[in-house]
Amino acid sequence: MAAPTWIDGLDDRTAVEPIMRIAVFDVSHWHFPLYLSALRDPGVQVVGISDTASFAGSTVADQLKCKLYGSNEELLNEDFDFALVFSRHSEMAGLAERLIARGIPFLIEKPCGLNLQEVRRVRQLAEKHGVYVSVPFIMRVSDLATCLSPAEGFTPEGYQHLSFRFIVGPVARYERGGCSWMLDKRHAGGGSTLNVGVHFIDLISTLTNGPITHVSAQMRTYRPDVTVEEQAVFTCRNAAGQIGVIETGYLYPSTAEDQRDFAFSISHTSAYARGYADQLYIKARGQQQGRATKVEYNTDEFYSVFLRRSWADLANDCPPVAGLREAEHAIAVVEAGYRSVANDGAPEPVDNAF
Incomplete structure (x- = not known):
């Protein structure tokens, strides 16, 4: 965190609010606009941005009144x-390694690298050099996580079955947004599983307080020019035998007002919970009637929340609410799923070597 800025000429050299100087790499990413609220907070100054896609950089530089650099290297x-x-x-892992070498803390979007080997190397380097790195598994700071917490009676050992469906817009939305590379496995590493499924891999691991150990998976791709999965179903199991099912896809006819299909059902020894639209319905065991409450399921709302939490944790010398170890586990689960698909859906062990 930056040291306080001092105003000369005032009695006792009065300190004003510290300025934290921020650099943003590759602002054409579709998630970047979701962080703008936090980046406009008092005490935050974006000193520069880059945009190797040459898509949104000029617009963002105007919005934030900052310099657009010609390359990541310059920034x-x-x-x-x-x-x-x-x-x-x-390109994520290489950039992350450069930041770690300089000792600069950072937030990096998942998956943090092209494959497990890259993410594991970055995690090891960050731990070796003591560099703070947060990864926005935003479900951890969501209203849903609060509703399913031990404080609400949902203890980790009580989960019996967890099923999540998260279907987002078609692959064409990446093309319209200047991110066509997301359709190419050479640059993206994977499709809907790696992009959105990792949030629920992490959520299942968080709720049950145990890493996923085995995966059975099925996937499909529909457009002949796309080399990543457009649909995937993962059946996951942890060491305690708890089962989770994650269905993801690039299949929803999304609009600005109606972006995705998100639904879930959860069986716990204390209650059964299910959710859709903006409703959470919980029926406790042994009760005649359940109760319904309104919950914010729009995950876009939690990215600035997560970034502010990252800054607070860094300032207080606390570990991130989610970081590279969580990212490593998520991508290890994804790669086990890819092996399962290649093996006709047979269960595959997860490489949890950390």
Whole structure:
């Protein structure tokens, strides 16, 4: 965190609010606009951005009144306190390693690299050099996680079955947004599983307080020019035998007002919970009537929340609410799923070697 800025000429050199200088790498990523609220907070100054996609950079620079650098390399030479990394998956690990070498804390979008080997190497380097890195598994700071917490009676050992369906807009939305690389496995690493499924891999692991150990999966791709999965179903199991099912896809006819299909059902020894639209319905065991409450399921609302939490944790010398170890586990589960698909859906063990 930056040291306080001092105003000369005032009695006792009165301190004003510290300025945290932020660098943002590759602002054409579709998630970047979801962080704008936090980046406009008092005490935050975006000193520079980059845009290797040459898509949204000029507009963002005007919005934030900051300099647009011609490359990531040029921006790396700027003086800043914290970075946000939104690069192509094939370029994430290399950029992360450069930031770690400089000792600069940062937030990096999942999956943090092209494959498990890259993410594991970045995690090891960050731990070796003691660099703070957060990864926005935003379900951890969501209203849903609060509703399903031990404080609400949902203890980790009580989960019996967890099923999540999260279907987002078609692959064409990445093309319209200047991110066509997301349709190419060489640059993206994977499709709907790696992009949205990891949130529920992490959520299942968080709720049950145990890593996923085995995966059976099925996938499909529909457009002949797309090399990542457009639909996937993962059946996951942890060491305690708890089962989770994650269905993801690029199949929903999304609009600005209606972006995705999100639904879930959860069996717990204390209650059964299910959700859809903006409703959470919980029926406790042994009760005649359940109760319904309104819950914010729009995950877009939680990215700035997560970024502010990251800054607070960094300032207080606390570990991130989610970081590279969680990212490593998520991508290990994804890769086990890819092996399962190649093996006709047979269960595959997860490489949890950390």
